[in-house]
Amino acid sequence: MNVTGSLILTTKSEILDLLFLKGFSSGGSFALWRKPKTSHLEFLMDHEQNPSKVDLAFEELPAGFIVHPFADQADKKAFFIKANQYFSFHLDQDLDKEELPEWLTNTNEDAIDSIKSSIKKLLIQKSPAPVWENGSAGEKNHFTKLVQLGIEAIAAGIVEKVVPARTKSIEVPENFDLGTTFLNMIEAYPNSFVNFFHIPTIGTWIGASPETLIKTKEEQFHTMALAGTQPASGENPLKSAAWTQKEIEEQALVCRYIVDCFKKIRLREYEEHGPKTIMAGNLLHLRTDFKVDMKATGFPQLGSVMLDLLHPTSAVCGMPRKEAHDFLQAHEGFDRSFFAGFLGPVNIEAETTIFVNLRTASFVGNKAILYAGAGVTEDSDPDKEWEETELKCQIIGKFIQNPSA
Structure with missing residues (x-):
C-alpha cells in the first residue's frame, strides 16, 4: 500500500486488498463480485456475525447478496448477506483516498502495512472445516x-440425463495472494460472474460462473440454458467448434426443462x-437465452417463481429432476454444499442477477476444494467425462496454485 500515515493513491489491486481485509476483519459476512461483460466491481458487507436466512421471494428483500446450496433446505431458505455497507467502482479507474468511503479507509495502519499476509492468515483462520469428508469423491475410479x-440408469429408463460431480483438493501455496488471484480471474474471464463470498461458520468460496440462473431488471426477465462442453482450441475456437450429437441432445434437454x-x-x-x-475460460458451451416481458x-x-422452479437445473442435476437428484444422493458420495447451488446480488440499483455456482472452489484452512460436474447421457464415455471435469477444475485451480496464471 502507499501509506504515509494515510492513503495517498489507491490502485484497483490495493482497493481489493482493502476490501478483503475489511470483510474478514469485520467478523460478519461479505461478498465481492464483477458481473459478466462489465468493469464494475461491487462489494457489500453485513455486520451481523450470525448468518441470516431468507425466503426465496427476493422481490421483498432489501439490497444484499443471496447464497443457496445445491440441496433443497428443510426450511426452504437461503443465506443472505445484507448490504449494511456497499461500495463499487470501475476497474479501469484509479481512485484517490477522498473517493473512498470512510468506513473503508479507517482500517488499522498496522494491518495495512502487512495487508497481504493479514488477509491470508484471516482466510485460513476463518475458513471453517467441512462437516463432511471428501472420501473417494476426488478419485478417478470412483467418478468413472x-x-x-448413470449410463445404466438412463438405459433402464430411470433418468434421461444425470450430472454427477466430483471434488479435487489442492494446497493453498505459501505465496498465495487472494487479491491478485481475484483480479487475475476478473481479467481472464470477462464473460463470467467472478465472485467471492464469506459467511462465518458456513463457508468461504471463490468462483467464475458462466451461467445466469435468473435476471430481472426494468420489468424484464432473463434465463439461459447452458450445456455441452468442449475445450477451446485453434485461433478462432468460436467459429471452428463442432458439436457432437451427445452435446446437442444435452443442450436440448436443458432447453426443454426451462420451457416445461x-x-x-x-x-x-x-x-x-x-x-x-x-466461450467460458478455456471451454466452449452451447447457450440458449430466454426472455420475458x-x-x-x-x-x-416471475423472477422468484422461476428461481424456485428452475433450481436445481437439469444442467447441474439431470432429468427428471427428482429421479436424477435421488440418484446423485444415493451414489455421488459427498455433500456438494454451495457447488451447483445459486448466488448473486439482489435488489441492487433495481437489478437482481442470480447465477448457478459453477467453476468454483471452497477454502478449508490451507486447502482449496475444487468442484466440477459433467452431463451424462446415453452416449457418454466415462473417461471423457473425467477429462471434462479435469478441465473445469483448472479454471479456478490454476489461479489458486499460481496467482499469476
Whole structure:
C-alpha cells in the first residue's frame, strides 16, 4: 500500500486488498463480485456475525447478496448477506483516498502495512472445516464408476440425463495472494460472474460462473440454458467448434426443462434465442437465452417463481429432476454444499442477477476444494467425462496454485 500515515493513491489491486481485509476483519459476512461483460466491481458487507436466512421471494428483500446450496433446505431458505455497507467502482479507474468511503479507509495502519499476509492468515483462520469428508469423491475410479452407473440408469429408463460431480483438493501455496488471484480471474474471464463470498461458520468460496440462473431488471426477465462442453482450441475456437450429437441432445434437454417450467405457470409469451457457441475460460458451451416481458405478461414476481422452479437445473442435476437428484444422493458420495447451488446480488440499483455456482472452489484452512460436474447421457464415455471435469477444475485451480496464471 502507499501509506504515509494515510492513503495517498489507491490502485484497483490495493482497493481489493482493502476490501478483503475489511470483510474478514469485520467478523460478519461479505461478498465481492464483477458481473459478466462489465468493469464494475461491487462489494457489500453485513455486520451481523450470525448468518441470516431468507425466503426465496427476493422481490421483498432489501439490497444484499443471496447464497443457496445445491440441496433443497428443510426450511426452504437461503443465506443472505445484507448490504449494511456497499461500495463499487470501475476497474479501469484509479481512485484517490477522498473517493473512498470512510468506513473503508479507517482500517488499522498496522494491518495495512502487512495487508497481504493479514488477509491470508484471516482466510485460513476463518475458513471453517467441512462437516463432511471428501472420501473417494476426488478419485478417478470412483467418478468413472459413477458415470457408468448413470449410463445404466438412463438405459433402464430411470433418468434421461444425470450430472454427477466430483471434488479435487489442492494446497493453498505459501505465496498465495487472494487479491491478485481475484483480479487475475476478473481479467481472464470477462464473460463470467467472478465472485467471492464469506459467511462465518458456513463457508468461504471463490468462483467464475458462466451461467445466469435468473435476471430481472426494468420489468424484464432473463434465463439461459447452458450445456455441452468442449475445450477451446485453434485461433478462432468460436467459429471452428463442432458439436457432437451427445452435446446437442444435452443442450436440448436443458432447453426443454426451462420451457416445461414456463408451461407449469402457464407462461406462453417468451423469446427464445439460440443455441449459440460461447466461450467460458478455456471451454466452449452451447447457450440458449430466454426472455420475458414481466409487465406485458402481468407477472411481476416471475423472477422468484422461476428461481424456485428452475433450481436445481437439469444442467447441474439431470432429468427428471427428482429421479436424477435421488440418484446423485444415493451414489455421488459427498455433500456438494454451495457447488451447483445459486448466488448473486439482489435488489441492487433495481437489478437482481442470480447465477448457478459453477467453476468454483471452497477454502478449508490451507486447502482449496475444487468442484466440477459433467452431463451424462446415453452416449457418454466415462473417461471423457473425467477429462471434462479435469478441465473445469483448472479454471479456478490454476489461479489458486499460481496467482499469476
